[in-house]
Amino acid sequence: MSIPPPPGAPQPPEGPYQHYGPPYRTWGQGYSPYTRPSPVNGVAIAALVLGLLCFVPAAGLVLGVIALAQIRRKGQSGKGMAIAGAVLSSVGLALWVVTLATGAASGIWRDVKDGTRGNASFSLVEGECFDVPGDSLEGLTYDVDRVSCEGGHDGEVFGAVTMSGGSAFPGDDAVTEAADEKCTPLEEKYVRDSWALDGVDVYYFGPTRQSWRWGDREIACIFGNTDDRETLTGSLRVDETSLDADQLAFLDAMDAVDAVLWEEPEEYPEDDLRANQDWARDVHGVLGEQTGALRGHTWRTGAEQPVAALVKEMEAARKDWAKAADARDSNTFYTSSANGYGYVDGPTTVTARRALGLATTPPSDEDYGSGGDNLNV
Known part of the structure; x- marks a missing residue:
């Protein structure tokens, strides 16, 4: 015999029991009851960095495209960075193409190499003329400005030689000795007529202790005016290409x-x-x-x-x-x-030279032959 429930009491379940769910809502793995920001795509960050640095612009462009695809598929953030990286890389890539097409890359690379190696000779080559920032070719300098040989200039390169040696700097005296020994034959080849060197002295750019550690072994052999207040004008080259x-x-x-x-x-x-x-x-x-x-x-x-x-x-x-x-x-x-x-070097020699169109001023001990002034850089 069953006793009826009191009035207003909840009705019993129809089945033998009832399953009651948890009193609070559960959240599946990877979700949260609070709003969280979506993670930033790492590839987009890399694309932006490469785009800003322009080291490898093609890589930045490729990474930007990859990042956009990943962001769309995974719902990540960083779309702006990916687009910016791709655009900057595209601009950098275009600049590289123009630079290579115009031949400017070789000059840029030479300047970068000189700056990182501390190259004492600045990669100057035979026949180049230049100005130095200071008032003299003697002493230390850290930069040169290449100029045309037709106008006034501080120095003209008549050759370059490479020293041998290990990692230990051989010393300034060894550099001077190597320059004196190896620059003289190049001088005689570059200027066949020693009389053409009136008022000209020999200098050189050589490695210093610091630049030697960076692998600098080059000595640039240079002509300069014997008077620090004066410059050279026109090329001094007098060789088989210009003589009859x-x-x-x-x-x-x-x-x-x-x-x-x-x-x-x-x-x-x-x-x-x-x-x-x-x-x-x-x-x-x-x-x-x-x-x-x-x-x-x-x-x-x-x-x-x-x-x-x-x-x-x-x-x-x-x-x-x-x-x-x-x-x-x-x-x-x-x-x-x-x-x-x-x-x-008497009057008869001068007359013969004049008739042949050669220089007519004999070199003096003060003006010529006192070279070998060291210009370390």
């Missing part, structure tokens, strides 16, 4: 004689007469060879007589050198060799 056959024949003969004259012994005749006699015989021999070469050449109109007059003086000097070679004492040697030197 007559000029080359004349310079070949004069250079051969000068080379032997420069071999004068360090010992005085009174200390070593035999060595000086041997040298005098060499001078006598080379004068015979070169006067024969000058006489055998066919000269242009207007140059025959001036060259013939010079050859006559050289033959007279040759006789004096023969006497010096046979001198029995130092006094006789001094007298004969002094007479033999008489024609060198």
